[in-house]
Amino acid sequence: MGMQELPIYEAPVRGILTATSGFIREAGFSHSLTPARNCTFGCTYCYVPTMGIYGGLKPPDWQRWGQFTTFKSNAPDLLRKQLRKDQMIYCSPLVDPYQPAEERRQAMRPILAAIAERPPALFVIQTRGPLILRDLDLLRTLARHTTVRVSFSLTTDREEVRRWFEPHCAPLEERLRAIERLREEGIEVFATLAPLLPSNIERLVEAALQATTQDIIGDPLHIREHKRHGATTRQAAFRIAGVRGFREWLDPDFQVLLTARIAELVERAGRRFAAGPEGFSWLAALPAGAGGSIDASTRRNTAEGTGGSRQAWRSAREFGSVLGRVDR
Numbered sequence: 001m002g003m004q005e006l007p008i009y010e011a012p013v014r015g016i017l018t019a020t021s022g023f024i025r026e027a028g029f030s031h032s033l034t035p036a037r038n039c040t041f042g043c044t045y046c047y048v049p050t051m052g053i054y055g056g057l058k059p060p061d062w063q064r065w066g067q068f069t070t071f072k073s074n075a076p077d078l079l080r081k082q083l084r085k086d087q088m089i090y091c092s093p094l095v096d097p098y099q100p101a102e103e104r105r106q107a108m109r110p111i112l113a114a115i116a117e118r119p120p121a122l123f124v125i126q127t128r129g130p131l132i133l134r135d136l137d138l139l140r141t142l143a144r145h146t147t148v149r150v151s152f153s154l155t156t157d158r159e160e161v162r163r164w165f166e167p168h169c170a171p172l173e174e175r176l177r178a179i180e181r182l183r184e185e186g187i188e189v190f191a192t193l194a195p196l197l198p199s200n201i202e203r204l205v206e207a208a209l210q211a212t213t214q215d216i217i218g219d220p221l222h223i224r225e226h227k228r229h230g231a232t233t234r235q236a237a238f239r240i241a242g243v244r245g246f247r248e249w250l251d252p253d254f255q256v257l258l259t260a261r262i263a264e265l266v267e268r269a270g271r272r273f274a275a276g277p278e279g280f281s282w283l284a285a286l287p288a289g290a291g292g293s294i295d296a297s298t299r300r301n302t303a304e305g306t307g308g309s310r311q312a313w314r315s316a317r318e319f320g321s322v323l324g325r326v327d328r
């Protein structure tokens with residue numbers, strides 16, 4: 001069965017905007033918007049199915065992660081009721097809004113249209129899907145009313161690694177072209193190196209620097225954010241790493257060195273690199289004068305990070321310790 005034929009279901013939900021907590025809140029977002037339950041990218045390392053009910057999933061979702069999806073059928077109607085102008089929205093922590101099933105379902109178009117009708121203070125899309133280019137018209141409209149950013153995930157420069165770990169995602173070149181197109185259209189876009197898969201780090205960082213003009217964000221958001229509920233990388237990714245000879249990429253100390261090396265390369269190019277909430281707080285930074293609903297102390301704690309390299313180092317160690325614990 002091809003990706004296009006995977007079952008797509010619909011179900012109404014009670015609410016569409018969720019007040020943030022943990023990592024995303026610390027980064028500065030007040031709400032998250034998740035347009036579907038289950039993600040047909042089905043990445044081998046995805047943390048979401050390991051969250052179970054904490055990720056708003058039902059058992060078939062985590063048992064058959066990536067094999068079907070259920071769109072929230074009343075999302076646009078709910079948005080019209082729930083949107084407020086001080087909200088800072090992250091879309092999405094639990095699925096990729098431009099997952100393969102979105103090509104057929106086109107859920108994001110009415111969602112973006114509803115958001116443009118009642119624009120929040122900030123709307124950030126986290127994706128790895130070049131399909132986002134389909135909605136350039138709506139993104140441009142939205143960008144006239146509010147701050148819109150795209151955080152585009154780049155995971156590896158090695159095509160065979162991509163095929164092993166995330167076979168349904170686009171190759172790096174396609175993602176870089178999508179980033180460039182978004183920029184040409186005046187949409188602010190960040191490269192997010194997360195999760196970092198086995199790569200030639202120098203080449204991957206260079207590609208990210210070339211494609212974007214913003215600071216570079218890294219670190220696997222997904223693992224640390226939900227750590228307290230025991231969410232972590234799926235076992236499939238550990239098995240692949242073992243079989244393909246990439247075990248060191250799951251080693252905490254190696255991760256620390258990698259992240260520090262990325263910070264060094266990025267800073268040498270005159271830009272900043274950070275991981276964890278500090279990196280993601282750049283996505284949530286509002287232009288001067290715009291008002292969001294996250295209180296000043298949350299924002300200050302994030303902004304007073306320890307600086308790119310040291311923060312990256314700390315985050316990598318935390319990330320590494322999670323991976324390490326699961327690995328043993």
Ligand code: SF4
Nearest residue numbers: 039041042043046096
């Ligand atoms: S890692 Fe992201 S894109 Fe991949 S399956 Fe999980 S939610 Fe979807």
